[in-house]
Amino acid sequence: MRIDQIFVLAGGRGTRSADPSIPKFAQNLSSGVDVADFLLQVLQDFPEAETTWVLGEHSESVLARIGERAKSDRIVFDQISGTANSLREAAREVGDGNALVMLADTVIALPLRALIERLPESDGSCFFGRFSDHAWDSDHLVIGEGNEVVNFISKSQKREASGLALALSGVTITNTQILRSLGPGDAQEQTFRKTIESGQNVRAVNSSWFLRDTGTPERLQKVSKQYRDGSLGRRASRLRSAIFIDRDGTLVPDKGECRVSVNREEIPPMVSEAIESVNNLGIPIFLVTNQPGIAKGCISESQVLDTFQDIAEALGESGAFIDAFYFCPHHPESGWEGEVAALKIPCDCRKPEAGMFHKAASDHLIDLRTSMVIGDTARDEGAAAAIGAEFNLVAWSADGKQVAKAIQNFAASVLQKD
Numbered sequence: 001m002r003i004d005q006i007f008v009l010a011g012g013r014g015t016r017s018a019d020p021s022i023p024k025f026a027q028n029l030s031s032g033v034d035v036a037d038f039l040l041q042v043l044q045d046f047p048e049a050e051t052t053w054v055l056g057e058h059s060e061s062v063l064a065r066i067g068e069r070a071k072s073d074r075i076v077f078d079q080i081s082g083t084a085n086s087l088r089e090a091a092r093e094v095g096d097g098n099a100l101v102m103l104a105d106t107v108i109a110l111p112l113r114a115l116i117e118r119l120p121e122s123d124g125s126c127f128f129g130r131f132s133d134h135a136w137d138s139d140h141l142v143i144g145e146g147n148e149v150v151n152f153i154s155k156s157q158k159r160e161a162s163g164l165a166l167a168l169s170g171v172t173i174t175n176t177q178i179l180r181s182l183g184p185g186d187a188q189e190q191t192f193r194k195t196i197e198s199g200q201n202v203r204a205v206n207s208s209w210f211l212r213d214t215g216t217p218e219r220l221q222k223v224s225k226q227y228r229d230g231s232l233g234r235r236a237s238r239l240r241s242a243i244f245i246d247r248d249g250t251l252v253p254d255k256g257e258c259r260v261s262v263n264r265e266e267i268p269p270m271v272s273e274a275i276e277s278v279n280n281l282g283i284p285i286f287l288v289t290n291q292p293g294i295a296k297g298c299i300s301e302s303q304v305l306d307t308f309q310d311i312a313e314a315l316g317e318s319g320a321f322i323d324a325f326y327f328c329p330h331h332p333e334s335g336w337e338g339e340v341a342a343l344k345i346p347c348d349c350r351k352p353e354a355g356m357f358h359k360a361a362s363d364h365l366i367d368l369r370t371s372m373v374i375g376d377t378a379r380d381e382g383a384a385a386a387i388g389a390e391f392n393l394v395a396w397s398a399d400g401k402q403v404a405k406a407i408q409n410f411a412a413s414v415l416q417k418d
Helices: 035-044 059-066 083-091 112-118 187-197 217-228 231-236 269-281 301-316 355-364 378-387 401-417
Strands: 005-009 028-030 050-055 074-077 098-103 106-109 125-130 140-143 149-153 164-175 202-206 210-213 243-245 285-290 324-328 372-375 390-393
Touching (some): 005 083, 028 217, 035 106, 050 059, 050 083, 074 083, 106 231, 125 140, 125 210, 140 202, 149 202, 164 210, 164 301, 187 202, 210 217, 217 231, 231 269, 243 401, 269 285, 269 301, 269 401, 285 355, 301 324, 324 355, 355 378, 372 378, 378 390
Parallel strands (some): 005 050, 005 098, 050 074, 125 202, 243 372, 285 324, 372 390
Antiparallel strands (some): 098 164, 106 210, 125 164, 140 149, 140 164
């Protein structure tokens, strides 16, 4: 996909910022480094696109910070309230085409151009987000069966959903026709609503790279720490090592193929703490699980997604998160009452086959041979052998010692290599 227009929303008073006297995107992360450094680097990766800065409060400071770009880029001064209104008016002054919209207070550290170029050309909008420890505290998309985006829920709404909550990151791809139709309100929510109303497609990209809002003192402080300790750079790398963890019998106890929920007590605190530690170190961690109960007809894909959301919420209470969830719905043998015939097939994703791992590696640019698989069965071990990864055989226990130790040992090996 080609980007024709870029809109940077850099307005707003920043009353919740660490220093409200300066623009949110000029807040310092470390000596000589601020949020703007990352945004300006992203813009350099799209030299052929026309960039428009939508400015409000602190406009003079923003212009001073962007330097020569203030002479070459389009500058629009926000005269109306609301990000959607401002974006609509700015889009009316440009031609048709694909548009990249970015919130200026987001630290964007990922191979954005490479990811966008991999997206298929199509109408509609694509939102970048991530699974996090605070999805319900952010605007988020609800991901349903077949990775379909089924709803947009703002942080001010009641937390209810069937599916996975993907926290939005402040990076959106859409087209200028949709932007010109936006009504009053939040830019991301309006973009979602107007895309649906126009009959166009809504897609989501789950980014395990570094996309973090810095709009509050607490968030800025956390990102600043991640920059200084190197975890931001580790997570932002183009090719990374990762942890792949099995679900049943590993992360949670094995209760059979028809599980429809996960209780918080089933994830030992020691495991949550270990996952939080690799989150903080910038090491991606993915859940990969065979779910033959879908093919056998005793559970649905939607119910499996609900168990993933249960896991996300349980980990989130401890400040931890899984970067992405992968499952295989197939089973090769027939003979179950109510089975789904279309899913009773041999496949390349059911462990010990490596399909889920290759999909994760493609989605997130993972170096499989420097990664690790944690599981409780020979199927997990076979998958690790198929991708050339390290394997750690564990068994779930109430104290979580084996799983936590496996996670911690791998993290230590990554740090040692660095």
